[in-house]
Amino acid sequence: MSTTEQLRLLTTPSGPQPAAADVAAVFDPARLTQARQLAGMTKTALAQHVGVSAAAVGQWESSTTPPRPDHLTRAAEALEVPIGFFALGRPYARLDASAAHFRCLRSTRASQRAKAIRFVEQIWELAYALEKRVRFPAVDLPGFRGGEPHPGEVPADPAQAAQVLRRAWQLGDGPIPHLVRTMETHGLLVTMVSFAGADTPRIDAFATSRLPRPTVVLTPDRADDVYEHRFAAAHELGHLLLHADIAPGDKQQEREADAFAAELLTPAGSIGPLLPARLNFPAFTELSLAWGVSLKSLIYRSRELGLMSEVTARRGYQRIEQMRKLGLIVAEPVTHYPGETPCLLAKAFTIAQQQGLTHTKLAGELQWRVPRVRKLLGDNDSRPELTLITTPRSAAATGS
Template identity: 60%
Template sequence: MTSRDVDRHLHVVHSAPPSSGVSAPTLVDLARVFDPARLLQARRLAGRTKRSVAEELHVSPTAVSQWESGVTAPRPDHMGRLADFLGVPVEFLTAGRPYARLEADAAHFRSLRSTPARERDKAIAFTEQVWELTFALEKRVQFPPVNLPGFTGGEVQHTDFPTEPQAAARALRERWGLGTGPIPQMVRLMEKHGIVATLVSFAGGATKSVDAFSTSRLPRPVVVLTPDRANDVYRHRFTAAHELGHLLLHADDAPGDPVREKEADKFAAEFLTPSSSIVPSLPPRMDLAALDVLSGEWGVSVDSLVYRCREVGSISESTYRRAFQRLNQLRQVGLFRPQPATAHPGEVPALLSRAFDVAEADGFTITELAREMHCSVRRVRMLLGYEDSRPALKPI
């Protein structure tokens, strides 16, 4: 499956309307249409507390709370200072555009307990913006339909689909016509079936604790993958399959439940390496060289295959522990080194960027997209995955 498989599902719907030529609104005008929810979103995106906002604007934290709850509205001069401090255009803080509010308990964070609340809030606000970008693009480009069993506009309801993880993985493979062989491109496969995925450093170093998360509570399922896991393509693929398991199995469950996390792992293992195919291929005794060959064929880590060996009883618990000790030793001398996801076509999300490419070919510009979302062009480029990886030139 190549990126063209996604392109075939993207069709122009219509072009953006031309600019109306209306003069820019004043701060007084914008204050009249202040949206409390947008202030909360902007604050979370910036990783700021209410107290820090209050100190910057020389108001009380209570005043900021009242702004966010809609009890009162900020003065026009406060609007401008809020926007400057939070790093958004002042129009961002106004009403009048679609907004899908996502609660923290509606997203499955893989590392929930080790992720500080402020970083989770930032990740949630980022996901809301990903949906908003998707909505803006879907007005102009027809996306692949969501093909996730039981999913309907932000809800997953199962009637006759398996809920046991391994059975669900086998059933989804059958539904998607995958057979029982290796999956060449895990992330592209999800995008082909209408799941929005993203892989950007939206929170600086905070993504190391955020790790990865997903939600099925938006009009399209969203999976957020982070660059910290993408430095190992096999770990990255397993993470994507793990989040797919959450989308399919745990739509209404509280995030962070260790039992649900283990279920998602079981789903991912069976989805990537079906037992009926992988078990007969496993060596009868521990053989890291043989497992390394299988690793390349199936796109999973040697670690995962060692776990599989223990799972089917071909190795003892002590052999299992020694295998990981040996793997750690080999990695310390430069063997079994991970490969980045960026070196593997189909493992870096492309649905959103290719959707914009299609819209752009029809005359839609990134400046118009930024204006519609009330964001900076730089922010929109980041959401699309167009991050500038060049090192910054420091002033002399």
Template identity: 55%
Template sequence: MNDQERPGQLRLLADEEIPRDVVSGAFDAARLTQARRLAGMTKKTVADKLGVSPVAVGQWEAGTASPRPDNVEALAKALDVPVPFLASGRPYARLDSAAAHFRSLRRTPAIQRSKAVAFTEQLWELTHALEKRVRLPAVDLPGFSAGEVEQVEFPTDPINAARALRQHWDLGVRRIPRVVRAMEQHGIIVTLAPFTADDAKTIDAFSTTQLPRPVVVLTPDRANDVYRHRFTAAHELGHLVMHGNCVPGDPVQEKEADIFAAEFLTPKDQIGPELPSRIDFNALIELSARWGVSVDSLLRRCKEVGMASEATYRRAYQRLAALRNAGVIRPEPIEGFPGEIPTLLRSAFKMAEQNGLTLKELAAELRITLPRLRLLLGEGDTRPALELV
């Protein structure tokens, strides 16, 4: 990962159109790879669209050969990027897929992980562009320093790490009113990824500390239930706090992140006395609203504090599924909870806009389309799509 400008790169004004023949002479191989991954395409797919060999695409991405001007234009069209996107001349933060926490590598195909990582790289570029104009909240995450995680005197076990972070952020011991907003207030970039429904099902949420700011990417499939959304955000926060040495899909790290999230949202010493002595769904539903967590999470808490055996927990979970199917327990989308909708980047742009920056100018600077910029800013439609059968 580097925030650098390559030697000999083409220096152009942000709003200047770059002819395809000029792009061919200043072609950036890394940008082709990024654009291809963002489009979710293989080298062979790109080659087939252009009528060239996969070997040629591989050479372009390796930097051992540059595409002709007509191929540059064809690449831009196939990958849905402006021609100038493929030219060098702007900062680029490279992120390896091994540096991001994905919950399950078996559920997340390599091409979708690459797409998610490329999206995160582009998100950092937007953040970098805005941060040149607006002072964002300082990163306040124990051990984090400009894309590195240092060893500090901070608990590494999930329960004590959750308690220590609550104290460090002065969140008290009761319900955290706005989880996502609290993360943004402490300098963490949080976004709802504009992935398709199929992508979101396998990518889930992910996070990384390997960029100049920690990034958490949430997915719309969790956004239709604010309590699952809050738990997912807290889960990724646990990774940021505890797992500087990322091992994607590691079951131990994933379990620790779940334990962290449960303790962060519902401290055991506080929630324990409030849990019913026997499984009572009316009481659990009331507690769910009071603490901002799902009934599922509270059922697990009942088991963890010894109020329910494994057998009782399993029966209760089956009963919970039946209540959901009957519509007794309904999910609440995040639209009704503004503090759980990421707003940091959108708010930063609005402030920059008040000082003269336009969407068109910012898109030109990043060399992306206006629709793409709006998605990165979180202005896309994150509501789940209705499918009629």
């Protein structure tokens, strides 16, 4: 059988899993690296599961020496992927860690960043599979054309860039009611799942424009407060427009993205005349509800626009913290605001289902497990897991 025929059989979206020997013949080293980093596993840890040396795993991933079929079988079990995951033949958009802007870059470990990057690669694969069946909105982002960024088309000044985006998306000069939904309707991929378990909050939000669709990853911990969530989304939008061709990691970039988010959500020309020059919390609360930003952001904006002194603003922050501790300020979760919850991928799948697509078929095409497909679609099974404990025959026989 030719390599082409093997690839065709291995990528068939239904049917039994391919034999390990067939996968070994068309082994893709990059897929092993992807699965290992998604699992947060070092080469040494994987080697222990498989029963080889760490050097052997390194040789597999560098294409120096191919793995044996039995080694692939044990690797698939350890990494919780189908054996076919390791085969060549499926679309794969490789992404480097230097192409993503992490909000908490300095506090994020290399292994956590690697897991995040591999997650985004899979988001692209999922979108690609769905887009073959469903027409997605065209990418409409200033400075991004033909599937790649075009530096220099957006002003370097954050406030000006935010104004450019408002005009391009015809947002006017008032509040933006549904920021995440607006991003999706303009062709951006936005996702919000716990992609790294307990490590997800440490990684925090990030974005990349180095894929055919600009992608923004938001994290569930921010979703507990819709105002923080919206600001994080606007912040990542700022990176996409301002820093598409700039290596991430500079604190100045984070400040610029914050300035972009502030101007996007609360344009100076519109919010300035409405902001009180003193700590009028009823007025700030009304503006907070109308514009979808936090009280703290509004006080910061007042100081930033020269309407309030640093001393007064600091007193305002202290007051907000006191009110929060007393339960007078309660965070609103994103679940109360459907327009701030990503839905593009889930809706695309729902439409594709009408053409006969199922979770099982999609999982077979991607060579993922069904729970992984559901997770990335944002369709996590929230039911508690039933665990059955069996009694050893010897114990049952003695009645113990």
